[in-house]
Amino acid sequence: MKEIVKTNGLTKKYGENLCVNNLNMTVTDTSIYGFLGPNGAGKSTTLKMLLGLVHPTKGEIDIFEKRVTDKNRISILKDIGSLIESPSYYGHLTAKENLKICQTLLDVPSSNIDEVLKIVRLDKQQSKKVSAFSLGMKQRLGLAYALLSFPKLLILDEPTNGLDPAGIHEMRELIRSLPQKYGMTVIVSSHLLSEIDQLADNIGIIANGKMMYQGTLSNLHDTDPSKTLEEIFLDLTGKEQSL
Amino acid sequence: MIRLLKCEYLKTRHCFIFPTAFAITAICLCWCLYGDVDDEIIKYGWRMFLYQFPLVNAIFLPLLSMVIASRLCNLEHKGKMQKLLCCMEKRGKLFDAKLLYGLGIITVCVVLMWAVTVIFGVVNRFLGPFPIKLYLLYFIFTLIPTVVIYIFQHTLSMLFKNQAIAFFTGIIGEFIGIFSMFLPSLPFLRRMVLWGYYGVLQFVGLFGWTKESRYENAYFDLMPIDWTFFCVLICAGILLYLIGRYLFCKKEV
C-alpha cells in the first residue's frame, strides 16, 4: 500500500510550549484517515505543518512519497485540497466569484466551478455575497475550494463545524464517496469520535501533541474489549491530560 | 504572473479601489490647482509648479500609498484568505503580484496627476516653452519615492493583520518627511526617512527671497540634482522589497 502522507518525528514548539511532540503519522492511499483529539491537542497545527503554513521545529514530512522542501512545496500542494479551521473567503464577492479566483490560481478548467458548487449544494446561492452567508454555507464554500482541483489528497479540519444535522450527514456521505469516486485520500480531523467511527478506515488519536494511537478502529477496540470505544478514547486522551 | 495579476483584479471587484485612488488624486489636484491664475503664475508657472509640488506630493502620495496598500491587503486578512492562497501558490509570488497590482494603481494616479498639471499649464498659456526635460525628471523623482514608500507600506500591511500599525507608522514617517522639507538647515534629516525624498529630489529652488522685499525680487532657479541619494533611495527600495518578501515568506499563517 502506498503511503500518501508520512511524518517522522514532527515537532512544533511555540516558545517553551510543545504543541506537537514527535509525531509519526502514516496515511495510506485512497483511504480515509480520521484524526481525533480533544480541543487544543495540536490537530490544526499538525495539519498546517503538512500544508507548509506552519514551519516545523523538527521532523520530516513526506507527501506522495516525496520529501517536502521549500522548493517542491508548491508542486506538491497542487495536488492537495484543504479546509483549515474556519473557511476563507472574500466577503464582498459572490460565491462564484470567490471560486473563480481560486480556479484562476489553480489553473483548472472553469467547468470545475459549477461542478463543485453542485457537489456542495451551493449552486442555488452562487450569486449571493459571501458576507451574507451563514456559517454552514461558508463551510460548504470552504469545501468547494478544497475540491476545486479534484486533488489526490484532501485535508479537512473539522469540516462539519456549523453544519446542520442534514448537512453533517450529507458531508459524511460525500467524504465517504470521495475515495472510490475520485481516487482521493482524505484526512479528516474531529474532536468527536462518533463522527469519525462511521467514516474512517484508519484513525490517529492525538492528545497534548502526542500520537496516542494509530491504526484501525477495530484494533483499537481490541485493546480493551470490556470498554466501549468512547471510553477507550476518553482514557487515551484523559490519561495524557492528567499528566 | 499574468494569472496572479488577473486574480488580484478579480479580488478587487466591487470594492471601489480605483474610485478611492482617483478621489484622493482629485483632492490633491484640486489642492494644487485651485485658485486664481494671475500674471505671476503665468509668468513663472512652469518652474513655480516644480518648486511647489514636491511638498504637495509629500502630503498626498504617501497617504495614497497607505490607503491603497492597506485596502488591498486587508481583503486577505478579513476573510482569512492567506492560509488558502499560500497552499496554492508560492508566497513570494503572491507578495509580488499584489505589490505589482498596487504599484500599477499608484503609477496610474501619478501619471494622471502629472498629465493634468501639464495640461493645466498648456491651457493657461504659461510663458515659455514647455520644459519637457525638467518635467520628465520631475515625473521620475515623484514616482520613485512613491514606489519605495508603497513597498514599505505594502510590507507592513501584508505582515500585520492590524492595519492601524501600517497607518500609524506611515503617518509618523510622513510627518517627519513633511517637517524635514521646512528645515533646509537640516539636510540630513530628509535623507534619513523615505518620506523626505520628495524634498531631497526637488531641483527647483526659490532664490532672492528676503524678509523685507518678500517675493519682489524672488526667482526660481534650478539646483543641482542629488544623484547620490537618488541611488541611495533606489537601493533602499530594493532592500526593503527583499526584506519584506523574505519576512512574508517566513511568516506563519
Next chain:
Amino acid sequence: MFFKMLKAERMKLKRSPIWIAFVLMPIVPAFLGTVNYLGNIEILQSEWYSLWTQHTLFTCYFFLPIMIGIYCSYIMHEEENNRNWNKVLTMPQGRNMIFISKLIMAGSMILLSELWIGALFVISGKIVGLTSPVPWDKILIWCGFGTLGGLVMASIQLLISLFIKNFALPIAIALGGGLSGLMFLAKGFGHIWPYSLMAYGMNSNAPQKIYESGYLPFLVICVIYIILCSAFASLIIKKRDI
C-alpha cells in the same frame, strides 16, 4: 452601569499598541518645530506663542485629524471583526451608551496627547531658553479647547466608521476633512466647520486666532456637534439590523 461599559471599552483596547503612536507623534513636531524656531528666531518674535505655532501648525491640520481617523476606525473595526456587534448589542446595557463610551475612549486619547503636546511644549520652551514666564493659563486653554475640537472630529469620524465598514476609507475622509478644515479656517469659517474646530481651539495660527469673547460660542458649537453626532449614531445603532 455606564462605568462598566467604559471599563469594557478600555479592556478591549488592552494589548493594542495604538497608544504608542499617540506618544511618538507629538515628539516629531516638538523636536523639529523647536529646531525650526531656532533657525528663524529673528522672524518669530512673540516668544512662547511663536514656538507654539511651530509646534502645532501641521499637527492640528494634518496629523492629529488623520490619527483620530485611524483611532476611530480602529475602535469601530474591532466590533466589525469576528461579529463582535452581535455580542455587544446583546449585552444587558443601554444601546445609547455604546457610541458615547467609544467617544469617551477616543476623547481621553485626544486629551492625553494634547497634554503631552503641552508638556513637550513647555519643556522645549525651557530648553530653548525663553525668558518670559510660562503662559500656563493659555496652554491649558489651548489644550482643553483642542481636546474639545478633537472630540467633535472624533464623533464625526466614529459616525463615518459606523457607516463605512472598511478600515482605510474613513481615514482618507479624515484627510479630506483636515484639509477642508484648513480651507474653511482660511475663509473665516473656522468657528463653524467641524474639522476646523480643533485648529481653531488650539490657536495654532495667529490670523484665525480665537479671542476671549469667542470662548462661549466655541464651547456651544462644539457641544452641539457632539450631541448631534451622538444622538444620530445612537439612533442608527438602535434601529440598524446587524
